Amino acid sequence: MWIDELKIEVKACRAINTRKRGNLVEKALRYGSDEPFWMNFQQIKVDMADVFIFIGVWLDRIIYWVLSSREVKENKYYSPQHRGGIEYQIGITEKNISEFGIYIADPKKLGDIVIKKGKKR
Numbered sequence: 476m477w478i479d480e481l482k483i484e485v486k487a488c489r490a491i492n493t494r495k496r497g498n499l500v501e502k503a504l505r506y507g508s509d510e511p512f513w514m515n516f517q518q519i520k521v522d523m524a525d526v527f528i529f530i531g532v533w534l535d536r537i538i539y540w541v542l543s544s545r546e547v548k549e550n551k552y553y554s555p556q557h558r559g560g561i562e563y564q565i566g567i568t569e570k571n572i573s574e575f576g577i578y579i580a581d582p583k584k585l586g587d588i589v590i591k592k593g594k595k596r
Contacts, residue, residue: 481593506536
């Protein structure tokens with residue numbers, strides 16, 4: 476996506492129960508569940524976008540996180556997706572989701588937040 480000459484990459488992921496076998500529908504969780512979950516935002520190429528929007532999807536809630544490319548690259552959960560590859564990933568789980576609270580964006584203000592983050596790069 477493009478906004479005000481900023482390149483934006485959008486990634487979405489479902490919160491899935493890591494202890495349960497089955498398809499994605501069977502493993503889907505409600506927000507605030509006590510079950511362990513994992514969302515893996517993949518194929519991240521920080522040099523290809525100025526701002527990233529990560530969308531976390533639960534059965535009953537959607538959360539938008541907005542990070543600049545610098546914030547993604549400097550995030551301690553940013554790691555190579557494949558050995559020697561050019562793509563990276565960020566995993567969000569029940570153990571680290573609170574660390575992403577500073578990036579949560581109100582969907583009604585998403586455009587403004589993206590522009591603000593993009594101009595700070």
